[in-house]
Amino acid sequence: MKFVLLACLAAAALAAPQFREDDPRHIAVLKDDRQDSGDGNFQYAFETENGISTNVVGQPGSKGQSNMRGTYRFPLDDGRVVEFRFTADENGFLVDSPAIPKAHPLPAHAIEQIANAEDQRRRGIKFDDRGRRL
Numbered sequence: 001m002k003f004v005l006l007a008c009l010a011a012a013a014l015a016a017p018q019f020r021e022d023d024p025r026h027i028a029v030l031k032d033d034r035q036d037s038g039d040g041n042f043q044y045a046f047e048t049e050n051g052i053s054t055n056v057v058g059q060p061g062s063k064g065q066s067n068m069r070g071t072y073r074f075p076l077d078d079g080r081v082v083e084f085r086f087t088a089d090e091n092g093f094l095v096d097s098p099a100i101p102k103a104h105p106l107p108a109h110a111i112e113q114i115a116n117a118e119d120q121r122r123r124g125i126k127f128d129d130r131g132r133r134l
Contacts, residue, residue: 027048027049027050028049029046029048029049030047031045032046032047033045039060040059040066041059042057042059043056052073052074053072053073054072055070055072057070061089062090067088067089068088070085071083071086083099084096084099084100085097
């Protein structure tokens with residue numbers, strides 16, 4: 001009986017939350033506007049006191065989907081706020097933001113090598129798997 005009681009106490013201790021937030025305060029919602037016309041057109045805006053916000057406008061798409069465009073933003077741990085602009089439609093989800101890394105342009109020598117390879121392919125020049133010309 002003592003073993004069962006000890007096992008139950010151990011299980012309860014292990015099941016207790018292991019981590020607690022330093023500041024479990026409630027974050028107030030400053031804005032929560034929603035409009036839905038019922039025909040597929042809608043818009044909503046949401047904002048909290050800690051800097052999280054979103055604004056979205058939507059309408060029916062040509063292929064039965066909902067086309068949406070809008071923004072969302074939130075603060076980072078270092079205090080900076082990042083914002084994303086997006087469009088979602090029959091072409092997919094497209095997002096833009098300075099926070100998203102951009103590809104660097106190719107160096108001139110790489111562009112030249114690509115052009116040479118395309119020229120060789122067009123002329124029918126072939127290479128084996130070790131790079132030797134056939």
